[in-house]
Ligand SMILES: Nc1ncnc2c1ncn2[C@@H]1O[C@H](COP(=O)(O)OP(=O)(O)O)[C@@H](O)[C@H]1O
């Protein structure tokens with residue numbers, strides 16, 4: 365069975381950083397891993413230290429453009445599927461798929477309907493799928509990924525931030541996506557606010573599975589623009605994400 369983990373939360377809270385560190389953890393083990401960058405403002409590849417030239421968005425455009433030019437007897441789903449495999453980047457320890465550009469003004473229902481079936485099949489090839497999402501849950505409502513085992517809401521340490529976790533729990537209830545567990549990770553926590561965060565999460569009945577401290581090593585990498593994937597084992601964020609990964613049974 366594939367374990368699908370989606371990471372959501374407001375912009376700038378650290379979704380991509382947490383996704384990259386979960387992937388980093390997984391590459392030390394034997395699981396077959398797919399990373400999906402589902403944020404149109406894509407930066408997961410950069411954070412992982414790799415590149416992806418094209419994304420699913422480009423292939424959707426291709427399908428919309430070519431749809432009427434393809435011979436009627438050809439199986440369009442298998443053409444689209446081969447296009448998706450074309451943009452699947454194979455790294456030594458994981459595969460990477462970038463959603464890429466946001467949808468234009470055309471109607472994407474046709475492409476999205478095909479994509480759902482393709483993604484269902486693709487995901488089954490992996491032990492773990494880690495999805496770095498944009499703020500908001502649009503792709504869930506479009507149901508490109510239908511089943512999510514663990515939805516991780518990354519928040520900053522503020523009470524308002526934790527309220528996002530509460531809101532997302534409500535939102536998931538309204539969506540048709542199948543989400544098994546919802547967890548909260550408080551990121552960029554400091555000694556000063558850690559205990560308040562733990563109390564607030566309890567009060568809001570949010571399952572807090574990790575508190576990641578402000579990590580100087582991350583800040584240093586931000587300054588020079590180098591990937592977080594190469595953080596050393598003794599980075600505080602690496603260590604805490606390892607604890608989170610164990611709680612997720614990764
Ligand atoms: N624990 C942390 N300590 C210090 N800086 C962090 C931490 N987590 C994330 N950051 C930094 O915060 C910024 C936003 O993180 P990012 O993962 O890009 O957020 P998001 O994907 O939610 O928009 C980045 O510059 C990132 O390096």
Ligand SMILES: [Mg+2]
Nearest residue numbers: 379380403407
């Ligand atoms: Mg991001």
